[in-house]
Amino acid sequence: MKILTFESDFNIIKELILSGEILCSPTDTQYGLIGSALNVVAIETAYRLKKRDQNKPLIVLFNSVEKLKKYGVFIPEKYENFLKEIWPERLTVILPLNEESPFKTLFNRSNLAVRIPAFKPLRELISETVPLFAPSANIQGEKPAESCQECHSYFKGQVKYCIKGRSTPIPSTLLSLIGSAPEILREGAVSIETIKKRLSEVRMRK
Template sequence: MAAPILEVDIEHPQPRHVARAVEVLSRGGVIAYPTDTYYGLGCDLFSKKAIERLYQLKGRDKKKPMSFLCPDLSDVAKYAHVSNFAYRTMKGLTPGAFTFILEATRVVPEMMMSKQKQVGIRVPDAPLARALAAGLGHPLITTSAHDEEGEPLIDAKGIKEKLGHGLELILDGGVTLMEPSTVVSLIGDSLEVLRQGKGRLDA
């Protein structure tokens, strides 16, 4: 059965919709949800089964770890080593359309780290996505929703059509803009833009 669609307000998410999505996530479900960039596919960072299902749904190589998002900058230090430099940099850029590459702590599941023991972490400018992670009490895996040709899926209807068979719930926040996050490495206390996306570093 294809996943049900729930219409949500992305700026002021309805608590009952957030609670329903959190309930799905906490029992190992996979959902689609809007972020400040693409629609994301997500599950609980600590649900190995859900992560494996997500890799299968995406047709993604398991050697390529997915990023995850935290509800707040203060949560990041649990999952990554945050130096003063990294903290100051992130403080100026969060919440925002950035993925930060940092060294992982031992708390992070092995399959979510690169060979170099690094992770990609987001604190998105997306109240709904942050509310989901806050409600879950764990970071939320975030990987963009694509069709089999690799084209981003920009609305709930398209996601249901292409990926609904592998999802428990789709949160509909309208049509999203098609731009990925900007990937910034903060390894070794230097800032390097690995992919320019929606997030701007002009400031």
């Protein structure tokens, strides 16, 4: 496994993503398997590497709310200010997809788990490439990798590149905005109290 860094190898990383390669990478939470979320072969490879149930979605990272809209992720008007204010943050949000969204076909879903990560190098990478899928770097059911060494142990040469960096064992908080009311599906790096407070503050200003 070749070790890269965002500081020294940004252009190499960019070209690898655009060519359909999958890399282990630090995110704003755990190490993830990152690749082009618009490349069906890369998506299928990520599922195979992780031995992941096809019914379990992959988190997709964006660099802005505008980029979310560009790719057909629907943001309900009542939540748009909340999302614009809280992101970038370690908060993953499930949102519906418009009919024209490429992700409806790529992932065979009507909704998508998305995040604008609180990790600037990833946002910069997305701004120069495409939205990135970023499930945790592990075999399904195993502890997420926290280093390039652990990524290598899991994937044993099947992932050729790893970006060196820091990670945390704490996952992102998972919030669903596809129902009639917000629903927190997993508490993680952002507390339930913080999310409730920010949602309430946005509503009170209207």
